[in-house]
Amino acid sequence: MYVGEMGIDRPRELPWQELVLGGTAVAVLLGLHLLPDSGGVDPVYELLSEYPLRSVVVGVPYTLALLSANTAVVLLGVAMVRQGLLRGWLTTTLLAVWCLSLLGLTVFLKDPVGSAGTWYGTAHKLCTVANFVSLPALCALLWRRFRTVSGWRGNARRVGVLAALSMVCAVPFAAAFLRYGGQLRATGTVLGLIERCIVVLDIATIVTLAAWSRAMAAARDKRRFDHEVI
Template sequence: MSPYMLCPAPARPRLRARLLVPGALAAFAGAVVLLAVLHLDRRLAPLDPVSTMLSDYALSPGRWMWDGALLLTSTGSAVLLVALCRRGLLANPALVAAKALWCVSLLAVAVFAKDPQGGAITATGKIHLYASAVTCLSLPVVGWAMGRRHRDDPRWGRFATWSRRLALAAIPFYLPFIVPFAVNVILGGHLPTVATGLVERLMMVLEIALLGVLGYWAHRAMHPARLPYAGAGSVASPA
């Protein structure tokens, strides 16, 4: 008998708990709007999306929109973290720490701007670089691990599958940044990157989609009465 059949449906969450996921998704939606405006309005950010990095928006007139998008994403991610933990979907302390690290690193990317291209390397720029690296990797790790942990749970199989797929799809986009960086640091050579702006933006789209999946997953977990249980053959009645 599956252990999931023995678990009674949790009690209906209070209003404040039910507002966690909508609040997180609203924050993500706001961040997407700000990023879309930055890409479309060349007066705010006259940048080439194929060759320039996302963090170059911090050096443009639309910096406040870039910082706002990061702040909204970080805040929404923190609220989503609470929701995932409350529903038992993110119970591993290491994964909780990784998700929290994602939230903190987003704030660090906003606070510590990158060094201008060709300019002197500063401590602020280094912090930005390492925070960006953590940001790119931490969320896919959480998404993949969550999907793997819940892949055999009949309630969450579909969510777990998409969580793993999006996480695995995002990781290769990380390689064009980390491989040249490792070669330049370890071997002292220079390995150029190609179309880094486009690569980074594709990775951003995949990670936003992953956040959406995790948000919808948490939303469904907030309404256990609507979920079918393995072998039950019917939907549990509302509490």
């Protein structure tokens, strides 16, 4: 709820544009996994970034899904800054790094299995590490900043838990990814499944941050209205 003209409470408009962009991205990624043989990519052992290397049929939808998701998060990030959740350069920078690294993962393809390393494959690896680290770091910073603030302790606790879960998955994944590169199946670990768990956690984190930001804006509007009434 927010206070409109004449002091009447009205529901704050939902971010329909972000919902459509983000929802479309999630639906496309789920759809790729529902294709026969998961679109030619083993969801347990192989990474999502294998899709562009398989065929245009699955590569183009995958790429568009990442671009759609990135656009949604950029728009939500702008709202988070305006609504006061992201304060200061560090929190804004961390979210910007996450968005830029996701864009890098879209632009720079991973090296095919068995191929010699390339500069764009190295760029893909670096973007992977930056993407896995930046969002949990942002959540950890917000947890530290708001963990003792009345009214926001629950939100801080939720993002703190999500950050911890993400790092539990991301640290071993990043270590194996940097060491083995495209030969991930040779590690004998289910890194494809771990990566998909990280993606789910990222989605949950973005949704949680967006909801927190909207709640913070609503609380600010209510305080402003109460002050004007007094």
